[in-house]
Amino acid sequence: MPTRPGFSSNYWLLYAGRPATSTGRTETVTERSDTATALMGRVPGSIVAGAVLVRRRRGPGFSRRRTLMPHVPARAANGDVELAYERYNSRRGEPLLLIMGFSVQRHFWPAGLCDELERNGFDVLRFDNRDCGQSTHLDWLPVPPLGLLLGAPKLVAPYRLSDMAADTVAVLDAAGWERATVMGVSMGGMIAQTMAIRYPHRVKSLVSISSTPAPHIGQPTLRARRVLTLRPGRTAEEVADRLVWQSRIIGSPRYPIDEPWLRDYAHSAFARGHNPDGGRRQLGAVLASGSRLRALRSVESPTLVVHGADDPLIRPVGGRATARAVRNARLVVHRGMGHDLPAALWPEIARDVAALADRAG
Template sequence: MPQLTANGISLEYDTFGDPGRPALLLVMGLGAQMTLWDEEFCQLLADKGFHVIRFDNRDIGLSQALDDLPVDAPAVLAGDGSSAPYKLSDMAADAAALLTELGIDRAHVVGASMGGMIVQELLIRHADRLLSACSIMSTTGDPAVGHSTPEAMAALQAPAPQTAEEAGEASVKAAKAIGSPGFPLDEDKARARGIAAFERSRRPMGFLRQFAAIIASGDRTEGLRTVKVPTLVIHGEGDPLLNVSGGKATAAAIPDSRLLIIPGMGHDLPPGAWPEIVDAIADNAARAV
């Protein structure tokens, strides 16, 4: 897969579909590699007429590790982001710079979880680069919304696996803890996904720095009130990691946004929901024309 330097950071990316079609940038969540955007999901978007781009955020996957930037791990895990070496706004600047380096003036953007937070930062700080936006299973940063169950938070903060086998089992356990109760879980696929991610890259400290960035970035609600870009907010009704109040608050803050709540969906992108999600993204993108 290709790499390029954007905003001073080396970023790994790949693409699907016709480069002559409108660009759609996918932004993944906390500690998650771009491969969590399933290739079949990416192809469904490409089949809707988009040139789909997915990438590894800074500090994760095959993008540049920032191990020279210290972070206070115990403090971060206790909810203190004061040692964060960067914020979500810096990660949004990476995404905007990636578009620039690819020769793309404006793009549709879709973000999941922390990726939705980064998309919100793009809406606030780089609106001129966006055609449309979609924030999936995310929240505004307001501490009053988007709460986690204790079980979901424990899954998020579980010790990093030390072997591929442990990674596979951890992936299954996490899927059971934060996944979609209304959709079937393919344990074999979840296990294989965990093993593949472990073998591709291991960045436990990158996860901590990204977690610190989320905590340190604060509440985006007032900034979101200024958004004029056509925006879609998607959230699972059964999300235990960032409960549905986070999505509702995001939609309430963004003028003329659309809210899609999917029954039975948790904090993942279950294949059974892909057609509805892809259609909603395409419909929202059409508002930009």
């Protein structure tokens, strides 16, 4: 069955969320059931079947129920690039567009954080950047050699952050949103900054997390630099192993990583649309786009900058430089936070984003 360029014809499991661990909460994990396996090969290529095992803690044991949940992401288009996106749950509330970082899919936004954002009054939308997940894989473009990418990125990068910002505007258009609070993490924060510069009328307020206004500001430690140059995994298990390894290097020293969640994500992301070459092209966009310091001075959208005090991949000076560049930006630095989104900080982050949206009016 033919498929659109860049879209996998595989089937994948619906990733439902970060496992809960405390008593009395609902625990949701991905699991391929016999029923889901039987459906493989019988469902049209444009339909995705996912099996979700929901376990509720009831007294000393668990009661279990399996539910097949069809999941077809919506599509936005920017020229030849299609972007897979989804409204999280509620379709009511303040529009909030989430932009994920380098080489990871929309489901890397933890479900628990999305829940917190919804509870604070947001209508949450997540999407896959170009060259990632279920969005178009630009396989017709060259893969920049790493040496040239690091030495002369503008000569070899096939696209820029401005192109990815235009993709994001296309998602807003497809969702029917004239304006939104735009929240990006890492590379997603760079895309969000670029949106606020180039499309100020579409950005009601800006949230930049674990990001930087220029590639030369907040450069990674020598140990963290290896994360950017690590050879991609070839199997789902290799991808999971690498994700756990890099999380131990760049994650939050105060908060333990959730290895089962990371492995669940890696396996489901591999099935949804593994694209190792896309990561190299995205890195080219970051490096070739240069500094936004001067342009950020023109941003008038209320802005929140969040950074980890112990981030080794984009060091805290990146967040401070972003906050200094944007007039009246609020800077929040979390001690013990690295280059990730620890669960213990989700309620505070969600409240800070809600306060920002209130300020934007």
